[in-house]
Amino acid sequence: MNLSKSKYCNAIQCKKMLWLDTYKQDVKEDLNNDSVLENGTEVGILAKRLFGDYIDIDFNKDLSKMIEDTSNVIKENKKCNITEASFSYNNNFCSVDILKKNDDLYEIYEVKSSTGVKDVYKNDASYQYYVLTKLGYNVTKVSIVYINSKYERRGELELDKLFNIEDITDLAVSKLDEVEKNIKEINKYMNQKEEPNQLIGLHCTDPYDCPFFSYCTRDLETPNVFDIVKMNIKEKFKLYHDGKTSFKDLYKEDLNWRFKEQIDFEINNRKTKIEVDKIKEFLDTLSYPLYFLDFETYQQVIPLYDGIVPYEQIPFQYSLHYMESKDSEVKHKEFLAEADIDSRRPLAERLVEDIPKDVCVLAYNMGFEKGVIKHLAELYPDLREHLLNIVDNIKDLMVPFFRRNYYTKDMKGSYSIKYVLPALFPDDPSLNYHNLEGVHNGGEAMNAYANLGKLSKEEQIALRKNLLKYCELDTFAMVKIYNKFLEVVEK
Numbered sequence: 030m031n032l033s034k035s036k037y038c039n040a041i042q043c044k045k046m047l048w049l050d051t052y053k054q055d056v057k058e059d060l061n062n063d064s065v066l067e068n069g070t071e072v073g074i075l076a077k078r079l080f081g082d083y084i085d086i087d088f089n090k091d092l093s094k095m096i097e098d099t100s101n102v103i104k105e106n107k108k109c110n111i112t113e114a115s116f117s118y119n120n121n122f123c124s125v126d127i128l129k130k131n132d133d134l135y136e137i138y139e140v141k142s143s144t145g146v147k148d149v150y151k152n153d154a155s156y157q158y159y160v161l162t163k164l165g166y167n168v169t170k171v172s173i174v175y176i177n178s179k180y181e182r183r184g185e186l187e188l189d190k191l192f193n194i195e196d197i198t199d200l201a202v203s204k205l206d207e208v209e210k211n212i213k214e215i216n217k218y219m220n221q222k223e224e225p226n227q228l229i230g231l232h233c234t235d236p237y238d239c240p241f242f243s244y245c246t247r248d249l250e251t252p253n254v255f256d257i258v259k260m261n262i263k264e265k266f267k268l269y270h271d272g273k274t275s276f277k278d279l280y281k282e283d284l285n286w287r288f289k290e291q292i293d294f295e296i297n298n299r300k301t302k303i304e305v306d307k308i309k310e311f312l313d314t315l316s317y318p319l320y321f322l323d324f325e326t327y328q329q330v331i332p333l334y335d336g337i338v339p340y341e342q343i344p345f346q347y348s349l350h351y352m353e354s355k356d357s358e359v360k361h362k363e364f365l366a367e368a369d370i371d372s373r374r375p376l377a378e379r380l381v382e383d384i385p386k387d388v389c390v391l392a393y394n395m396g397f398e399k400g401v402i403k404h405l406a407e408l409y410p411d412l413r414e415h416l417l418n419i420v421d422n423i424k425d426l427m428v429p430f431f432r433r434n435y436y437t438k439d440m441k442g443s444y445s446i447k448y449v450l451p452a453l454f455p456d457d458p459s460l461n462y463h464n465l466e467g468v469h470n471g472g473e474a475m476n477a478y479a480n481l482g483k484l485s486k487e488e489q490i491a492l493r494k495n496l497l498k499y500c501e502l503d504t505f506a507m508v509k510i511y512n513k514f515l516e517v518v519e520k
């Protein structure tokens with residue numbers, strides 16, 4: 030078969046994954062990695078400039094054209110950097126992200142948008158080393174280029190500081206025979222016409238979640254051990270390999286009380302559990318005026334503004350519902366930054382205008398909101414005192430669900446608002462995220478804002494409306510949950 034870098038790496042994780050990807054595409058799940066891919070492309074484009082001028086090999090569906098173009102560049106230049114330099118040896122194709130040519134000596138640089146060097150990257154680069162070496166190129170260095178998570182932008186972007194480079198030449202050389210053996214095995218495996226047998230195991234999630242997991246586990250009774258929320262994946266596979274897969278089997282096991290409770294509610298079809306005194310205790314910690322706060326954030330792999338490190342959570346939007354007293358009207362405020370600006374300062378300024386000092390603020394999973402505001406307080410000393418006052422007064426609406434003071438079977442072991450909400454209000458269409466237009470979850474909101482500036486004025490207006498609606502629903506949902514707590518206590 031025609032192998033590529035990604036196919037080779039997929040097969041190293043699991044040969045059956047490559048087999049299914051080739052012959053049974055229709056059973057593949059969409060694991061929604063779009064934002065990761067987009068980030069990866071951006072980083073790849075930027076990294077091309079890492080060593081100065083470069084000659085880019087244009088992408089062509091006809092790979093032989095890319096190989097021919099590469100060969101011409103190599104012939105015509107004594108010293109150069111070639112990006113997407115393409116080669117094929119015995120149907121094993123690869124494009125090298127950056128190839129440094131210095132007379133007859135070559136260096137391979139594989140660019141990754143992550144902040145560390147994983148084994149899968151080493152396999153990727155070793156495969157490239159194999160292809161080039163077999164073609165007779167004298168490769169003297171093989172390296173992985175990856176993001177330096179500690180780089181904080183100050184002024185112009187400094188590529189040499191944004192990227193780290195790890196030399197893996199010795200490893201690539203030592204793997205030469207292993208790569209050849211792997212390629213032979215992969216080809217033999219891929220020639221099978223019947224679907225091969227392959228046991229599931231830890232390799233199904235490492236290094237990547239396999240998009241065929243549902244297919245490979247289709248014969249298991251549902252729910253099963255893989256549906257237990259927050260259980261470590263190693264523990265899940267241990268139980269699975271011990272033959273304890275169904276909830277009935279697992280019920281007899283000595284498991285953590287959270288897992289036990291999830292299983293118990295499921296198999297015994299338990300009714301809703303409400304610990305009224307605990308919920309009352311929680312409500313007693315709150316006071317009026319009461320604010321409900323939720324942020325939306327996005328990440329920049331390549332920091333666009335000063336003081337940002339790669340992958341930092343940058344707030345660009347919030348929604349705020351609030352009530353002065355128990356019986357007063359619930360009011361709403363919101364903020365959504367303009368596109369393509371550093372959203373942090375305008376957001377922080379509006380936040381201190383919208384939330385007075387010394388009021389009780391509710392967030393769902395407050396660690397996130399607290400972290401975002403604390404970081405803003407570090408950045409803006411003039412707003413610091415007010416921002417830290419908000420932090421000090423935040424309480425977490427998730428606590429009663431986390432402590433399982435309120436639990437229903439439909440929460441399926443989770444305390445995430447995305448499970449809690451439909452479980453508490455199954456028939457309320459106003460609380461159904463699926464009924465929103467365009468933006469239905471945090472990932473979509475993140476992508477929508479990151480790409481807002483690329484849209485036409487009309488498209489921006491429509492998307493901003495969708496973003497506002499989405500974030501508003503987050504805090505509206507919190508108000509509904511809060512009212513539900515009041516209701517059960519009053520009953």
Ligand code: SF4
Nearest residue numbers: 043046233239242245
């Ligand atoms: S789910 Fe596991 S066994 Fe099945 S193809 Fe994927 S990695 Fe292989």
